[in-house]
Amino acid sequence: MTKIASDKRKKLTFNLLHLKQGEQKIYQELTNTDLDIFKFNFIGPVILEVNLFKNGDTVVVSGTVKYKLSLCCVNCLENFEREFSEKIYQEYVKSAAAKSVMHSHLEEVDFVRDFYTTDFFDLTPLVRDTILLSTPVAFWCQPDCEGVK
Numbered sequence: 001m002t003k004i005a006s007d008k009r010k011k012l013t014f015n016l017l018h019l020k021q022g023e024q025k026i027y028q029e030l031t032n033t034d035l036d037i038f039k040f041n042f043i044g045p046v047i048l049e050v051n052l053f054k055n056g057d058t059v060v061v062s063g064t065v066k067y068k069l070s071l072c073c074v075n076c077l078e079n080f081e082r083e084f085s086e087k088i089y090q091e092y093v094k095s096a097a098a099k100s101v102m103h104s105h106l107e108e109v110d111f112v113r114d115f116y117t118t119d120f121f122d123l124t125p126l127v128r129d130t131i132l133l134s135t136p137v138a139f140w141c142q143p144d145c146e147g148v149k
């Protein structure tokens, strides 16, 4: 087993050299420890389903991250569960190849573009940020929750 594969925190690290050109599907189940997220109560694993599309030194990642949370309604204080399904999209561009890209078009697409300098790129920050940004701070169990009875 390689050092990368044995490291629990590196479930989502890929070696560019080991990826074949074109598309491949990735399915990965993740825990809060994998993602370093401890502010939410996850029910079951976080499920990541993505396509990796490799074209030279660029890898385009698109797919969904699904997770279920146990939440407490801020209005009635009851616990409830809610499922989330969030789209993710990111381009990973190896830095040597990135310079020409950056010069040729500085546009809004840059916010989904990440640069990596070794042959490894890590999807963990993408999944982590997606969950943190997609999950509101406060929840109501339902829109017409009547509050504490």
Ligand SMILES: [Zn+2]
Pocket: 073, 074, 075, 076, 077, 078, 140, 141, 142, 145, 146, 147
């Ligand atoms: Zn409620």
